[in-house]
Amino acid sequence: MSAEPLTPLSASTGRLPQGEEVKQNVASRQQRGKLWQASLLFSVFVGLLVLLLLAWNIVNDAFGGIAVQEAVEVEALTGGRELEELAQPELVAILEENLRSRVLGNLNREQPLAERDAENLIEVILFEIIKPEVVATFSLYDYLFNRAEIEAQLAQDFPRAELEFKSWLRWDFIVNPMSSNPIFAGVRTALLGTLWLLVLTILISFPLGLGAAIYLEEYQSDKIFDERKPVGRFFNRVIERSTSIISTNIYNLSGVPSIIYGMLGLAIFVRALEAFTSGSFFGANEGTTANGRTIISAALTMSLLVLPVVIISSQEAIKAVPSTLRQASLGLGATKWQTIWKIVLPNALPGILTGTILAISRAIGETAPLIVVGASTFIVTDPTSIFSKFTVLPIQIYNWTSRPQDEFRAIAAAAIITLLILLLSLNATAILLRNYLRSRRVS
Amino acid sequence: MAMKAIDPQYTADSKYALEVRNVDIYYSAFRAVKNCSFGMERNKITALIGPSGCGKSTVLRSLNRMNDLIAGARTEGEVLYRGQNLYDPDIDAVQVRRSIGMVFQKANPFPKSIYDNIAYGPRVNGWKGSKAEMDELVERALRGAVLWDEVKDDLKKSGLAISGGQQQRLCIARALAVEPEVILMDEPCSALDPISTLKIEELMFELRQRYSIVIVTHNMQQAARASDNTVFFLMDKEDRAGQIVEYGPTEQIFQSPKDERTEQYISGRFG
Numbered sequence: 001m002s003a004e005p006l007t008p009l010s011a012s013t014g015r016l017p018q019g020e021e022v023k024q025n026v027a028s029r030q031q032r033g034k035l036w037q038a039s040l041l042f043s044v045f046v047g048l049l050v051l052l053l054l055a056w057n058i059v060n061d062a063f064g065g066i067a068v069q070e071a072v073e074v075e076a077l078t079g080g081r082e083l084e085e086l087a088q089p090e091l092v093a094i095l096e097e098n099l100r101s102r103v104l105g106n107l108n109r110e111q112p113l114a115e116r117d118a119e120n121l122i123e124v125i126l127f128e129i130i131k132p133e134v135v136a137t138f139s140l141y142d143y144l145f146n147r148a149e150i151e152a153q154l155a156q157d158f159p160r161a162e163l164e165f166k167s168w169l170r171w172d173f174i175v176n177p178m179s180s181n182p183i184f185a186g187v188r189t190a191l192l193g194t195l196w197l198l199v200l201t202i203l204i205s206f207p208l209g210l211g212a213a214i215y216l217e218e219y220q221s222d223k224i225f226d227e228r229k230p231v232g233r234f235f236n237r238v239i240e241r242s243t244s245i246i247s248t249n250i251y252n253l254s255g256v257p258s259i260i261y262g263m264l265g266l267a268i269f270v271r272a273l274e275a276f277t278s279g280s281f282f283g284a285n286e287g288t289t290a291n292g293r294t295i296i297s298a299a300l301t302m303s304l305l306v307l308p309v310v311i312i313s314s315q316e317a318i319k320a321v322p323s324t325l326r327q328a329s330l331g332l333g334a335t336k337w338q339t340i341w342k343i344v345l346p347n348a349l350p351g352i353l354t355g356t357i358l359a360i361s362r363a364i365g366e367t368a369p370l371i372v373v374g375a376s377t378f379i380v381t382d383p384t385s386i387f388s389k390f391t392v393l394p395i396q397i398y399n400w401t402s403r404p405q406d407e408f409r410a411i412a413a414a415a416i417i418t419l420l421i422l423l424l425s426l427n428a429t430a431i432l433l434r435n436y437l438r439s440r441r442v443s
Numbered sequence: 444m445a446m447k448a449i450d451p452q453y454t455a456d457s458k459y460a461l462e463v464r465n466v467d468i469y470y471s472a473f474r475a476v477k478n479c480s481f482g483m484e485r486n487k488i489t490a491l492i493g494p495s496g497c498g499k500s501t502v503l504r505s506l507n508r509m510n511d512l513i514a515g516a517r518t519e520g521e522v523l524y525r526g527q528n529l530y531d532p533d534i535d536a537v538q539v540r541r542s543i544g545m546v547f548q549k550a551n552p553f554p555k556s557i558y559d560n561i562a563y564g565p566r567v568n569g570w571k572g573s574k575a576e577m578d579e580l581v582e583r584a585l586r587g588a589v590l591w592d593e594v595k596d597d598l599k600k601s602g603l604a605i606s607g608g609q610q611q612r613l614c615i616a617r618a619l620a621v622e623p624e625v626i627l628m629d630e631p632c633s634a635l636d637p638i639s640t641l642k643i644e645e646l647m648f649e650l651r652q653r654y655s656i657v658i659v660t661h662n663m664q665q666a667a668r669a670s671d672n673t674v675f676f677l678m679d680k681e682d683r684a685g686q687i688v689e690y691g692p693t694e695q696i697f698q699s700p701k702d703e704r705t706e707q708y709i710s711g712r713f714g
Contacts, residue, residue: 221514228532322551324547324549324551325551325553325554326512327509327512327545327547327551328547328551328552328553328614328617329553329563329567330509330512330537330540331507331509331540331544331545331547331618332540332541332544332563332564332567332568332617332618332621333537333538333540333541333564333567333568333621334537334563334564334567334568335537335567338567342563342567343553347554
């Protein structure tokens with residue numbers, strides 16, 4: 001084949017930019033690219049803005065100012081000194097002066113005042129005489145920037161009240177049980193419920209989801225029964241048909257609204273399987289048990305909810321293992337299962353774990369199905385077994401945000417921060433685990 | 444289901460390590476290879492050549508039942524090894540692949556250490572020896588693939604951290620470790636530079652003393668210089684099925700081909 005001399009084709013002469021025109025043309029095309037780049041950056045900033053707004057909104061409520069009013073001022077009791085400066089007999093004297101004899105009698109019966117130490121006495125004085133009371137709550141923004149206005153209003157409404165900074169998120173808040181008084185209310189019960197639910201959901205959904213994923217990815221096309229016998233052929237068809245129904249519908253299942261899984265859980269686990277989920281079948285008759293509305297019912301429902309996502313993400317991870325590795329293993333005389341166990345799973349594990357943990361951390365924030373399954377909105381007893389009554393953080397938050405008082409809104413924000421910390425640490429675990437597994441595998 | 448075993452005591456009454464008789468290979472309804480019959484001589488290198496799509500890789504993969512892994516693939520006819528048809532319904536493909544090893548087009552070491560790459564085969568096949576014996580086996584396999592001197596100091600290194608040519612020799616060493624009788628190579632040098640290619644070819648000559656080798660190659664020179672027998676495949680234009688045009692000693696195929704099409708192909712006039 002001989003090359004023809006390259007002559008300009010008459011048809012295209014003058015149709016393509018030439019000379020100076022080329023420069024302009026390129027510049028204008030680059031310009032258009034830059035415009036797109038800028039608008040894409042804008043979308044990123046919108047995302048960032050939303051994130052900042054969310055964080056500010058929560059922080060604004062979870063921290064802020066409170067106005068505390070005391071029934072009796074400390075200075076009036078002590079003559080201008082601090083309680084901590086007083087000696088033990090002086091504190092006893094204050095108590096004896098200011099309390100009615102019946103209250104004194106009760107206190108003395110618990111432990112004689114004279115035998116109590118100063119710390120204990122101060123506590124009693126605070127609780128019985130000074131009685132600090134939160135009369136108003138302010139958001140962080142108001143506390144920081146509308147100080148003058150707040151103080152003016154306070155001076156008018158509660159002249160004796162003092163404005164102080166308050167972090168609603170504090171250690172007491174984490175370890176205190178639920179209470180109807182927002183000052184003392186904590187999230188311990190809900191946090192424990194969430195942790196129970198988390199662990200149980202992982203234990204149920206991970207093995208099931210991974211198992212299904214392995215089958216669908218590796219074995220679906222295999223014939224289990226002897227293809228040469230009619231019975232074997234029949235059963236092979238049945239299995240093939242049912243697994244193909246699952247694999248084509250798994251994406252649809254993952255898209256089913258969570259409330260519908262809640263209804264399913266209510267019908268099956270709470271009602272139909274009540275004997276098992278309430279624990280009565282196993283002889284676990286706890287005082288706190290409420291029919292089938294137990295942690296195990298919730299965990300089973302949550303497992304159903306996350307199962308499709310666990311299966312899909314595990315399938316993706318298994319698919320991502322190069323088929324050349326499978327062939328290499330099989331080519332050496334390994335059986336299919338040896339290949340899966342020794343080659344496919346170790347290589348897919350980082351992806352499987354990440355997908356599973358992300359799916360489950362998503363589910364931990366779910367509220368709707370748990371409302372249906374019957375999470376309690378107000379309980380003060382810690383869950384002690386899988387047959388316990390329970391509540392979880394999202395339900396607790398939902399419950400608190402629906403109360404009218406400002407204090408409840410503040411502790412709801414603090415509970416949100418607790419939930420977010422829990423979820424972020426779960427996600428961080430997923431990332432660390434993945435990195436660890438990747439580094440341990442020689443690659 | 445009663446499993447038949449490939450008789451290890453079988454003494455060769457045939458000069459062939461492997462023999463293909465009237466094999467047709469189908470991908471679902473499509474017949475990819477038809478009327479395939481040829482033998483692969485013991486301790487010789489048999490090259491399968493032909494243009495793309497002529498079915499040579501398909502035939503190679505049918506020799507240790509790797510085609511079983513492809514959904515819808517089906518083989519008719521006989522592949523004889525030690526007097527046993529490998530496609531007998533009672534023969535387990537796992538058993539076949541231990542005796543008939545395979546090296547792939549692209550080097551595919553496991554993401555494990557060099558040592559574990561070699562030890563993998565024996566371990567999955569029920570290795571009963573001690574750690575010291577395994578060390579010895581790894582060394583023997585690596586020496587067999589002429590890789591020992593290059594990697595003996597870092598056996599703990601990842602099999603993926605060595606050069607492409609070394610990776611391919613690692614794959615050969617890995618195949619040797621399960622003590623096969625036949626080694627199938629599917630274009631083992633197509634992704635390698637000329638120097639690595641040469642090393643693999645030299646290695647094949649070494650290996651020939653103990654193993655029978657079947658190699659698929661696109662490279663005419665490679666087939667000419669590195670094989671004893673050559674099988675030339677071509678696609679039938681009418682039904683697009685691959686078939687054997689000619690097979691015989693490499694020298695004869697390259698110097699005095701009997702079929703016109705063979706001559707055209709090896710002289711580079713088509714394909």
